Amino acid sequence: MGHPELQAVILACGDGARLYPLTEECPLSLLPVLNRPILQYQLDLLEEAGFHRALVIAAEETSSQVFRFLDEYSGALTLDRVVTDGSLDTADVIRQARDKITGDFVVVPGDLICEKGHLLAAMERHRRRGAALTMVLREEGLEVDKKGKLGRPRRDDEDVDFIGLTPDGRVVMKAPLLDVEEAVRVQKALLRRHTSVSIGTSLMDVGLYVLSQSVLQHLEEHRFIGSLQDELAPALVRRQFAPPLPPAPSRTDQARGRISIIAPAASLGHGAPAPVAADYYNDMINKLNIAKGAPGGVAAAGAGDGGGGVCAVVLRTAADGGGYCRQARTLAQYSGMTKDLLEAQLQAKGGGRVEGLNRKDQTLIGEGCTVGEKVTCKSSVIGRGCTIGARCKINNCVVMEGARIGEACTIQNSVICANAGVGDGCNLNDCQVGTLHAVAAGTKAKGEAFTRSI
Template sequence: MEFHPVIMAAGKGSRMTDLTSQCPKALLPMGNMPLIWYPIKMLEREGFEEAIVIVLDSFSAEVQKVLLEICNVKIRLDFVSIPDNDYWGTADSLRYVKDKIKSDILVLSCDLLTDLPLHRLADVHRTYNASVTVLLSPLQEQFSEVPAPGVKSKRTERDFIGFDKNGDRILFMSSEADMENSVKFRTSVLRKHPCLTIKSNLTDCHLYLMKKWVVNFLAEYKSISSLKGELIPYIVKKQFAKPKCQEKDITHNANMSVISEDVKTDIFSFAAEDKLLVILRGMSSWMDHSGDMSDCYHGGNIRCYGFVQDFGLCVRVNTLGTYAEANKQIPRWFSLLAPDVEMNMIHTSATVKEKSQVGSDCILGEGVSVGEKVSVKHSIIGKHCTIGDKVKITNSVVMDHVTISDMCNIMGSVIGASAHISEKCELKDCIVGQSQNIIAMGKFTNEAIVDIDKMMEI
């Protein structure tokens, strides 16, 4: 395909810091593989041969080791590190790799699980010669009602997205926090698209096809930091605006002679199309809309379209709730996400005592030891975990190097790596942070047991 993939893997997981304070979101285990492995497999499945991966400096070496040595990915990965201390948004990161990008681009997040054939999105992008095409999905809604382990949090704010009559072109985009009692539209928008539908049940999946000129625009307009929150709404708004006349900042010397001219350009200068292409399109009988006699694309150079994936699988793992639920579902989803890879449900090096029961939908990682009379149902057990005797684990995610002592009962919980759960503990709908030690006979419900200085951001 003609797009250069860029994987955003530098996010700090602000909605799930109980799990990501010491582990990058990209490496959180999803089944028996790191989260970032799944979008990489999607690119491999679609025939891509290379991709840029943007990671934080502090985790760059670890991410590279996991992907290249342990996961053995086939696609060529160009790892680009960005500083930890400065807050960089996704637009800042894309701006940083501008010189590496020579074509139109595919930007995707490391936390996206989807079986979408990318040509479906690319067909929309090509058909309308779009500046940006956004992947949207209503499938995430089913996860919004799933209770998350730990302290109860507020519902994630919705996006309001307005479409034209055909349901492809995005005419309006705003987050719930920015919405007012009334919504204002440009007259030019309503004149060209009198039939407008606003939907509030769609999730922006953070997968975008973009023209190369959009990256060039970002390089000049450094005030834009986020793709989803700032760039996409800005492009949507600019579709029906009029280009500004170029302004010149002229600097004179003492004799009033011109010594420099700085031409200020707006977004339309970057979006300018080849004149021959415009002429050829004007001679075509194809129209991208109906209901009036305007020319193709309504004469605009900036166009934002959306593709709604209302089939198959499409989930962003960006909250504790979606992370816990996706892990429970990954044994069922795995063949959709990686059809050429056979999932090893119980690793050959795992040992399970005869009187223990492990459900057929459970995953036991490398080096796991399961004691006598243990029951594991609908759960994921990471690498090198030790499970004592008479332990019950249900609907839970247990990360690597965890020790669960005898007669514990773990329900609907996420246990961080290297944690130690002492004898006769009961945990229901809890989060246990990395390396935490739970005292014997402790009973906890809906609690986040983490370091105080690393509390979850709500």
């Protein structure tokens, strides 16, 4: 079933700066996961969700690589292409491509791999609510870290939001942590109009949005908005409780003038290794209910099922049946995404043979590889056409297409980029080797990045 009322937009234009040196020579959207580019997963997602057409936006600096990949695409989608300035942020990119967008639209970030059901759920909620913006939020589940402690995975501050949700899935607060100076502030209008709001930092905005076409006009009227996630989404959330905001010099200034209701930001510790203050704070804030005696019901402008508000589909943890939906914003997230999808292949029902998949060693080896004698590869993905010398030990690694690893190397928790070389007898732990870089024989390193520019 197609979706003639919705357009699909893929933001294949991110610079992937936080994934350096993996993105030094390879566009973010073409980084391989299980030997397939992330962009291929996104095209598959849109096909499976019933789309017939997609707009792919690429940065000028990497457009030739992205479009070369699209030239080889033979799927069911008709692909339109836009080239944009690579220095632009996401809202600026949408603003620049607005002439190509003729209705409500889906935005897929260039670093996302997501299951079809999550996108369909967001589209249905958007249609049913008549929302201005519908976002997909993923709950950060508890994980066991390297020290055996149970807690939420560490996230960079720029990936953390305070998000407030009503029981019916309306987003009534979205405040990036970096915009919170001393305390989280809540609009009085929110307290008047909602009987119960849960506020916390355990939900992660994955950047998968369904947007009303009217948002394009909002972007034109508020040209200071540069980011969809950090500026547009919070502005649309605030707009539910007040007339449209006039342009302002900074997001922090816009946040002033509201009442403080919870603990100071200094006590946060989101994702940190479980200090007492952080545990207490997160436990408290995730259970927080802001209750008013007034009856339920939404009086805000644009609220309710018919009025252009902001709503969300919340994906619970995989253990609760939440399914897969993650971004690869950082090196750790990229490695985690590879590990997640490799484990999913290994655990796939039916036990069918997957080309190159060694279930015993939990490793995927691409076609055309040359592997020497007495080599052990565990929990790793080896790209096409790689060469691995005799007596190597490869553990929990990604080795991309055409890489060459000499004899008697021990490499773990590392990423070796395409056509890179590692000399004989190297010992690398938690390292990244950039595209075409050659690591000298006998190198021993931990936590280093090797690139052609150093």
